[in-house]
Amino acid sequence: MIHTLAISGYRSIRHLTLPLERLTVITGRNGTGKSSFYRALRLLAEVAQGRVISSLAAEGGLQSTLWAGPEQISREMRDGTREIQGTMRKNRVSLKLGFASEDYGYAIDLGLPVISSGSMFSLDPEIKAEAVWAGEVLSRRNVFAQRSGPAVTALDLAGRRQTVVTNLPPYESMMTHAADPRELAELLVLRERMRGWRFYDHFRTDVEAPARMSRVGTRTPVLSADGADLAAALQTIVEIGDREALNRAIDDAFPKATVRIVDTGGKLELLMSQHGLLRSLHAAELSDGTLRYLLLLAALLTPRPPGLMVLNEPETSLHPDLLGPLARLIANASAKCQIVVVTHARALVEELQAAGALTYELAKSCGETAIEDLKPVSWAWPSR
Known part of the structure; x- marks a missing residue:
């Protein structure tokens, strides 16, 4: 550490x-x-x-x-x-x-x-x-x-x-x-050790985002920086990681929702079932916030924790109701690896502080x- x-x-x-510390938050105004x-x-x-x-x-x-x-x-x-x-x-x-x-x-x-x-x-x-x-x-x-x-x-x-x-x-x-x-x-x-540090910064969630595309998957204990292997990373957690923690984290953020990975002609595709819907939604149909949260989920529940993980503004495009589940997810992950969170979301800062995070607020002087x-x-x- x-x-x-x-x-x-x-x-x-x-x-x-x-x-x-094990969990450190860097915050401050723009x-x-x-x-x-x-x-x-x-x-x-x-x-x-x-x-x-x-x-x-x-x-x-x-x-x-x-x-x-x-x-x-x-x-x-x-x-x-x-x-x-x-x-x-x-x-x-x-x-x-x-x-x-x-x-x-x-x-x-x-x-x-x-x-x-x-x-x-x-x-x-x-x-x-x-x-x-x-x-x-x-x-x-x-x-x-x-x-x-x-x-x-x-x-x-x-x-x-x-x-x-x-x-x-x-x-x-x-x-x-x-x-x-x-x-x-x-x-x-x-x-x-330094080569193993991981940085996640503003995952793409636009229509052509890599995470929305189905692709051939291999065992993926470490989510890539662009999130292209999201489906493979989630399936890896199911097979060799903490499946129960994954299910709890999804339910914490999206009550009664489930996520599963299917094989479509040799390619892996993410499907999400939500309470009240008659069919599952493909990754291409998910909202930006939902997709980004699943990407953070895959990064933080990695079966191969790094020595250091740095998250830059993970709150981007997330609804305020998701900041509590995200903070709990980050706090739990910090038990297995050191995490630094850079954020300006006050609600996320307060949730992480309540979980014991060391917090620094940056300011400008001259x-x-x-x-x-x-x-x-x-x-x-x-x-x-």
């Missing part, structure tokens, strides 16, 4: 380090930085996939994602007695992301590239530093793998620090190019995303 998440220099987040928080967490996961540079490019490049305000915000700027303006920089421009779990921690520092006349990719950000450590806070005593520039050093079996890579390109992470099952097994374990009364958390970034 992730105990601490740290973000620095990303969009509206100048510096933010906060503890997480424009306070909820999307920035979600994207930063997803960007951190992209490191383990080797896609952090391309993901930043998709957002407009590093320059478009960096904190755009002044390096330091004085008390006078905050109370309005002095105009907000930049000053001479003391630190390097960087985007930093990191987390600490119950056993390992990881952090990455991305910076501006050194201008190269021989490449057409001179706008790509560079990975300046990385570190993997044991424990909650990075220190010289507990770091067992560290990258500074092109060099990666690590502790050998005798506890001596050795250089294991000397020419790692600035666009490659040590998470994907220095993990060795013999010498850096911890790095490999952490990488695979353009900076902040959390009121957040207690300082010990954290250290790797040095370049």
Whole structure:
């Protein structure tokens, strides 16, 4: 489980380090930085996939994602007695992301590239530093793998620090190019753990949504990000997961309704029977809210829970009456995996708080995303 998440220099987040629990809710008004928080967490996961540079490019490049305000915000700027303006920089421009779990921690520092006349990719950000450590806070005593520039050093079996890579390109992470099952097994374990994180963000429910189409199905313990394999995922829960929990969750949201999966010429199709109707409804006929709830159901009742699941605005297109069942579904799922919910639905927040969720409400101060009364958390970034 992730105990601490740290973000620095990303969009509206100048510096933010906060503890997480088994179930954590991030809320706030529009424009306070909820999307920035979600994207930063997803960007951190992209490191383990080797896609952090391309993901930043998709957002407009590093320059478009960096904190755009002044390096330091004085008390006078905050109370309005002095105009907000930049000053001479003391630190390097960087985007930093990191987390600490119950056993390992990881952090990455991305910076501006050194201008190269021989490449057409001179706008790509560079990975300046990385570190993997044991424990909650990075220190010289507990770091067992560290990258500074092109060099990666690590502790050998005798506890001596050795250089294991000397020419790692600035666009490659040590998470994907220095993990060795013999010498850096911890790095490999952490990488695979991060690769298992799941993100669900605004399932499509339009007429041509993938979840509305019947298709050939295979055992699907993990619902895809686009929900195309919804029928297969639900049938997998029936066969190797918790069928009773699935039935209870459907009845909780849609009293006296049932869902079944049928084989139509080699393709799986979802059918839903509702009280008072004389025939079952196909997935193509379901309302947007009903389909979205079934997608969330398949994601949260997965027979193969991840280490971390992140839901971004799961309340979208749901009727208020479904927020209670959704909150109960999320709370029950958090017993098997860590869940972070990003939402602006006050009713959902209140239901999750009643279930014991740790809640943070984001606010804006001088353009900076902040959390009121957040207690300082010990954290250290790797040095370049």
